[in-house]
Amino acid sequence: MAKKTGEKYHAIIDAAIKVIAKNGYHNSQVTKIARMAKVADGTIYLYFDNKDDILISLFRTKMSEFVERVRQEMELVKTVEEKLYQLIYMHFKQFALDPDLAIVTQIELRQSNREIREGIGVTLKKYHQLIEELVQLGIEKEKFHKKIDIRLIRQMIFGILDETVTSWVMKDMKYDLLGLVQPVYFLVINGVSDKGEEEVTYEFKESKSRI
Amino acid sequence: MAKKTGEKYHAIIDAAIKVIAKNGYHNSQVTKIARMAKVADGTIYLYFDNKDDILISLFRTKMSEFVERVRQEMELVKTVEEKLYQLIYMHFKQFALDPDLAIVTQIELRQSNREIREGIGVTLKKYHQLIEELVQLGIEKEKFHKKIDIRLIRQMIFGILDETVTSWVMKDMKYDLLGLVQPVYFLVINGVSDKGEEEVTYEFKESKSRI
Amino acid sequence: MAKKTGEKYHAIIDAAIKVIAKNGYHNSQVTKIARMAKVADGTIYLYFDNKDDILISLFRTKMSEFVERVRQEMELVKTVEEKLYQLIYMHFKQFALDPDLAIVTQIELRQSNREIREGIGVTLKKYHQLIEELVQLGIEKEKFHKKIDIRLIRQMIFGILDETVTSWVMKDMKYDLLGLVQPVYFLVINGVSDKGEEEVTYEFKESKSRI
Amino acid sequence: MAKKTGEKYHAIIDAAIKVIAKNGYHNSQVTKIARMAKVADGTIYLYFDNKDDILISLFRTKMSEFVERVRQEMELVKTVEEKLYQLIYMHFKQFALDPDLAIVTQIELRQSNREIREGIGVTLKKYHQLIEELVQLGIEKEKFHKKIDIRLIRQMIFGILDETVTSWVMKDMKYDLLGLVQPVYFLVINGVSDKGEEEVTYEFKESKSRI
DNA sequence: TATGAATGAGGATTCATTCAT
DNA sequence: CATGAATGAATCCTCATTCAT
CATH class of the missing domain: 1.10.10.60 (Homeodomain-like)
Incomplete structure (x- = not known):
């Protein structure tokens, strides 16, 4: 209608x-x-x-453009590392350029009701897929650890990106978000890298905690 | 009153x-x-x-107990790695044991208004501090990269923990959250580790994107 | 305009x-x-x-045609009884032939507002007049009781016709409306007949009711 | 609730x-x-x-009281004719005593929506039943024509009562409604009577009612 | 004549909070 | 301390009507 x-x-x-x-x-x-x-x-x-439809459409429209731009930029570079860097850079850049959108998506839209968040979820999945494609490529190229669940790595990447932007918004955007591209890249690339010869030597003991 | x-x-x-x-x-x-x-x-x-006060008190009470339990368990082990592992384990375990609380903190409370979320923020900071103390310790023990901003690492750790639990709730808790303790630990420890001799060789080019 | x-x-x-x-x-x-x-x-x-004007015009147009057809049919027969029979027959027949119009006039238009119903009232009067002319003729021909108020007889006739059609519509037109022409004719003709020498022997007592 | x-x-x-x-x-x-x-x-x-419920409850409450009072008065007299007279008398009297209620039930409530009118219909049926019981009695006592459908006679009686009150309301209640009790009684009793060889001799007396 | 996108006034309903008991 | 009936402010949405094309 x-x-x-x-x-x-x-x-x-x-x-x-x-x-x-x-x-x-x-x-x-x-x-x-x-x-x-x-x-x-x-x-x-x-x-x-209805009013909810404004919010869902808002998110859908902006997020689709967002994902599309990230995808385009990622295609411009070749290596997995470069693509990951572009992802982080684009993610931060887009919010840095549109503070109002940052506030809406990171803060205000999260307090909307279940229907809205479900409407949003559909769109978010496309972004998740984009990240998962990158992870898949990283594993194929033997850059990323192949034993870790792809979805979990995606959650890790998205989680840190999202949390970083949210923290920046919560701090009233007082610092330069783009300055975090490199350290975040470092954290992520380190976390997912398959360094071959290394081994995990830490013996996990069962927790003694009884909650 | x-x-x-x-x-x-x-x-x-x-x-x-x-x-x-x-x-x-x-x-x-x-x-x-x-x-x-x-x-x-x-x-x-x-x-x-007032009604907001119920929600803020709810979060404050539960989160304080939560943080206290995590802190206690972390004190039971000595190494930075063990402490990190305990943090992740406790974080997941507490939500796994109280699904209602998981739903409320990960989903429902996020759609509350600004005042509530600010009230929540105060309590959340204590958890952030706990994590930052761990990061600080890791850097002092030269286990973690000293050049990365502590707050950023905390955001990374919290971001992945939070996103992992949220995803688990969103998927109707259909899988075992505790099964993710080890891979998440691995991702985090890898991400923050200072491995000495390694070097980042990737030349970051400025993005050519024009948004 | x-x-x-x-x-x-x-x-x-x-x-x-x-x-x-x-x-x-x-x-x-x-x-x-x-x-x-x-x-x-x-x-x-x-x-x-305006919208009301559609409804008023609708009723006016259809009702005028309706009255005109009834009048024409009534002129084709001579006796008062035949004319009464034609009235009843035509009234039922026209609604039986146009169920949509029956629904609109008997049900839907009655829930319109005061202005519309006043607009309708003007048109209805022409039908009332037609019936009253018949009653007048009946009295002149000494077929109908001369002492009963003409308007009241008209109300009685219209009341039973209207109620009969409304009930038929309410019952989803499941039975044959035209089958009711004869019994209704009988009720009406009996009710208004002047049988001359008769007397009322029933003594009405004053009601003892105290409302 | x-x-x-x-x-x-x-x-x-x-x-x-x-x-x-x-x-x-x-x-x-x-x-x-x-x-x-x-x-x-x-x-x-x-x-x-909700708002509709006010109207339905209004009608239900008032109509139930109404029907109950009519029933009680009808039980105070013995013959079918007396009961019919009481019915007509009470019907008119109750509206004559409460002009606001008359306006609401005869005019305003009819422009309500389908749900309300269905809610009203349930209550109205009780009144229809009361009238049909009277008709049934009349037939058993061989006062009313046994060959006419009971429901049709009820429609005739209700139709004329309803139309009479509605006309009175539409004419701004400018005349005495109770003055119509006797002529309406006459019309009805004549219409439904089984006279066999008998004849109606009733002399119309002027109504003595003074409201 | 005909169109249909745009207008904006108007109202039923919810629910956090109060306060007399 | 505890109750719960009563309060009343606040808002999304519909739809008859207009008017530029």
């Missing part, structure tokens, strides 16, 4: 990002978004099914 | 966890929590200032 | 009947009627002043 | 009748009803599930 294209569609999404970043999710009424987008309240509903 | 002790105080917190885990954050009205705790609605307000 | 003639005028009225019969009064938006009539929303307003 | 008893329950119903009679159904907001009943908007929802 809702027409998901056109100038106003994008105007409403951009307005929603601004309003939510400024006022927080729970204080972003439809009326506020409409006013920011310079359309009538009712016009919102020509382009979105 | 609110008396934050007593049998009913804890009954209300436990009721809140059950209700939120079952119904989701946005469908957990004060009346439902009161009914589950077998007290009157008004009684809630003898023990908590 | 509104041009109340033309092909589209009638197309819109017919569309309105279909849409209202199918969806119910409160779920029959202008857009739906326009779509059914294969015109644009705005076109509606070239032919009707 | 909604508690359908108590002082406020009845206060809200009485307020709803006044407000709807005065403003019309579509201009009777919940806030207006609450104000008239001297309760808060939210209090309405402690006693009623």
Whole structure:
């Protein structure tokens, strides 16, 4: 029913990002978004099914573009290491360039309801897949440890990227996020590297804890 | 004003966890929590200032116990590696033993409003500090790379722990979370290890991307 | 302003009947009627002043035709009894032949607002007049009791006709409405007949009720 | 969930009748009803599930009392004719005594939606049954024509009663409704009588009713 | 004449919190 | 200490109507 294209569609999404970043999710009424987008309240509903749909569409639209740009950049370089570096760099760069979007995706969208988060989940999976493809390539090229579950490595990579951006937003973006590209790259590449001759010598003892 | 002790105080917190885990954050009205705790609605307000205070107190209480248990277990072992292992093990174990709490902290509480999340943030910092102390120790013992920012390593460790638990909850806890202790340990220890002679040879080119 | 003639005028009225019969009064938006009539929303307003005007015009148009047909049929027969029979027969027949119109006039239009029902009332009066003319004739011919108020007899006749059709519609038109022509005719003719010499012997006591 | 008893329950119903009679159904907001009943908007929802439920409950409550009073009065007299007379008398009297209720049931409630009218239908059936019981008795006592369908006679009786009251309301209650008891009685009794060889000799006396 | 995208006023309902008992 | 009935502010969405094309 809702027409998901056109100038106003994008105007409403951009307005929603601004309003939510400024006022927080729970204080972003439809009326506020409409006013920011310079359309009538009712016009919102020509382009979105309901308020939740604005948020889901917002995330879907921005995240798709995001993933697409990361994928393109990753294709421009050849080695696994370079691709990983591009991933981290692009991830941080995009949020650094759009602080409002960073606030919305890292903070405000997480307090939305189950339906929204499920709508978001679908889009997020595409990003997860992109990362998993990289991990797969790393294992094939014998750069990454082949014994570790791909999904787990993806979670590790995504977890550190996400946590790093969230911390940066929480600290009011007071430092340069892009300055963390190299150390994060180092942490990740070190963590997943297959260094051949090395061995894990630590004997894991069973925990004595009784909770 | 609110008396934050007593049998009913804890009954209300436990009721809140059950209700939120079952119904989701946005469908957990004060009346439902009161009914589950077998007290009157008004009684809630003898023990908590407002609804947000229930959630913040809930997180504070549970997280403090959580951090305390982790700290105690970490003190039982000596080496940095063992301590790290205990941290990961305890982190996963506590959520594995209390699925309701896992749902609440990993999913539902994240959709609360800014005030609650700030209240939570204060408590979370204690956990962050615990991790940072471990990192500091690792650097002093020359087990961890000394050139990487402590806070960044903490973010990496916390990020992967958090993302791993969240993914496990999102997958309806269908697999054994404790089975991930060892691979996660491996990823982390590899990532932060100072292996001496190695060198990073990859030349980072500036990204040509134009966003 | 509104041009109340033309092909589209009638197309819109017919569309309105279909849409209202199918969806119910409160779920029959202008857009739906326009779509059914294969015109644009705005076109509606070239032919009707507003939405209410569609409904009033609908009723007026259909009811005028209705009354006219009844009148013509009644003129074809001579006796008062025959005319009464024709009235009942035509009343039932027209609704039996147009179920959608029956639903709209007996059910849906009654839940319209005061203005519409007043607009309808004007048209209904013509039907009332037709019935009253019949009653007048009956009295003149000394077939009907002359002492009963004409308007009351008309109400009685209209009441039973209307209630009979409404009940039939409410029962999903599961039985043959025309099968009721004869018994209804009998009830009415019996009720209004002047049998001359008769006397009422029943003594009405004052009611003892205290409400 | 909604508690359908108590002082406020009845206060809200009485307020709803006044407000709807005065403003019309579509201009009777919940806030207006609450104000008239001297309760808060939210209090309405402690006693009623939703706005429709107010109307259904209103009709159910009033109609049940109504039917019960009619039934009681009918039991006080013995003959079928007397019972019929009481039915007509009580029907008119109750509306004559409560003009607001008359407006609501005859006019405003008919423009409510399908759900409400279905809720009303259940209650209305009890009245229909009462009338049908009378008709059944009349046939057994050989006062009414045994060949006419009971339901049809009931429709005829209800139809004329309902139409008479509706017409009276539409004419702004400018004349004495109780003055119509006797002529309506006459119309009905004549219509349904099995006279065999007998003849009706009833002299219409002027109504003595003074409301 | 005809279109249909845009408008914006209007209302039922929820639920955290209070306070008389 | 405890109760729970009562409160009332706050908001998403619908849809009749307009008007630039």
